[in-house]
Amino acid sequence: MINSSTAGFHAASWSDAVADLTRRGEAFVLATLLGSAGSTPRAAGTKMVVSATDIYATVGGGHLELKIIEAARAALLTGQSEQALVHFPLGASLGQCCGGSVSVLLETLVPDGIMVDLYGAGHVAQALVPLLAQLPVRVRWIDSRAALFPAPMPANVQVLVDEDPVEQVRHAPANSVSLVMTHNHALDYRLCSAILKQGTGLMLGVIGSATKAERFRLRLAHQGFSAEQMARLQCPIGLAQVSGKLPMEVAVSVAGQLIELYQSRHSPSPMRQGVQWRQLKDTLIQSPVIVSADAEETSPR
Structure with missing residues (x-):
């Protein structure tokens, strides 16, 4: 069972989940399919929400979704609000016959304050x-x-x-x-x-x-x-x-x-180098690799 408190995935929309989790002060990850190449389960812009115990909405199911959930839960363990762009090639390694590749934006949102x-x-x-x-x-x-x-x-x-x-x-x-x-x-x-x-x-x-x-x-x-x-x-x-x-x-x-x-309780956040707009634009259009799901650079097919 993926959700510890339910018998499956929640039927609530991702937007309702974001509102509810924010109100309760619970950390979560908003996963968004940014771009794709070839045949993929869902269109760019599809979103799902992952908390430490629950999952809301879907980005297509299968092994891809499981890998996204695992990556989101790993991000939650850091206890930090951050963003990461992860690339998933769809093929034999994920057990999916779609082919193609997907770039996913993982936005980890940890509530501030107490x-x-x-x-x-x-x-x-x-x-x-x-x-x-x-x-x-x-x-x-x-x-x-x-x-x-x-x-x-x-x-x-x-x-x-x-x-x-x-x-x-x-x-x-x-x-x-x-x-x-x-x-x-x-x-x-x-x-x-x-x-x-x-x-x-x-x-x-x-x-x-x-x-x-x-x-x-x-x-x-x-x-x-x-x-x-x-x-x-x-x-x-x-x-x-x-x-x-x-x-x-x-x-x-x-x-x-x-x-x-x-x-x-909070030390000052270190200065970070932002993503240049041209790089982000290319990502949205062409789905280039930023971080591979297998921690190796992989080119989309």
């Missing part, structure tokens, strides 16, 4: 979400009170109404940031305990005072949490140099802390 789990829909959260809507982050906004969520919702924000928000902790994406700012201290503590126990997040920030933080740490220590685990708890949250208690002041401070966090 995933944020925001627990609570009170005043600070209401001020924070419009700021997060303008940043390269993806937000799961969680509360038990559906009436508090405003409309319309920013595209990068997913609302989750749960009678027990602690249940959402086990669904948190790996390497996400958890921001706890509910209306109830007891719920805040339960969330902290569950998040620290799971231990997969980048950061746990809890709104409140230093006194609240000390009380939480004492209770967590009594529960058996280690000093290393409790060190992940940041309370108060936000940038230390940004003071103020107004909801917007706190929200700006928290947003600044998130910006500092995601910028620190």
